[in-house]
Amino acid sequence: MEHARSRGRPRQAELQDRLISSALDVLATNGITGLTVERVCALAGVPKTTFYRRWSKPFDAVVEGILSRPRELTYVDEGNAVRDLSRFYNSLAALYSDPIWLAWESLSRCEPSVRSNLAAQLEEEGRQRREHNKQALGNALNEQRLDAALAPGLILNVLNGVARNSAGLRWHTAESEVQELILRLIGLGLGTNPALDQSR
């Protein structure tokens, strides 16, 4: 009995994961109007009863999936703002080009039923994360004596916006341009530039 249960658990967890991941895929591929239990179960290769044992509608599986995905993007200070901000930009650009993330964000904006529930929670998390990153970048700029830098919140906002555009509008920005932009933002962009050399 004990034995059977310990073998059953992983299988249940695996089924759960498979259904969630199928729901996310169907959402990304077919949109919310095409998000049906039939499609989710066909993709997962399980009967519908397996789905309904867990959720009453496919959207609930999506929500559970979204909540379990990593969505923290933290500014990590490793002592070189140019390099640290480049890395931060790259991680943002990667997040924003994830089709499931895009579908979810769009959905949370255009579906008021989504907006009113989960989106408020995620928005608050986002706000806190931005506040955290602002502090971390502010400290880093101070420690690195980058006195001519723009306000840390503004710097993060700019990089976030450009990263979003690169995914959402397919408005590509070359790595060298991102680099140049960062230098301007932190006040090193004009004239001789020790930080640029340092980061190469």
Next chain:
Amino acid sequence: MEHARSRGRPRQAELQDRLISSALDVLATNGITGLTVERVCALAGVPKTTFYRRWSKPFDAVVEGILSRPRELTYVDEGNAVRDLSRFYNSLAALYSDPIWLAWESLSRCEPSVRSNLAAQLEEEGRQRREHNKQALGNALNEQRLDAALAPGLILNVLNGVARNSAGLRWHTAESEVQELILRLIGLGLGTNPALDQSR
């Protein structure tokens, strides 16, 4: 007969406009899953037959509405890049905070059926508009001898991203910060700054 027709035309056009505007409102308020002919007609105060005389489904009215909305944001060179870019930023921020525009953009991203039809056309228009603005800004920067400016496409991308964030993420940027940012982007942000004084 002639008389009756000339009175009938404006009424038909008014009805058409009212139905389209109701469809856009319902989309913004209720999302695509709540976009029903019943809601649209109740809001417009007309019977459903009036709707079905024009379109077969509410989404078609939305598309017609979207296509007729002004969506051109053109960089206008009036000889002062700081002021011209500030005005351009403000017009972007206003566009992106329009709830109907937001709902539409989100929809075109999360609904593949939308994406594949109309969104492709709008995307191409957007690409051409950005190309036009890039040229216009490039010329302005040359004429104003702003040799230390970043690439015009990158400048526009940054302002676009920050304007999007101010609406989409409610990540507010103060006017003074936008101004400071613009100065950095066009290479006037460090040290004494004639352009800043000029723009006040």
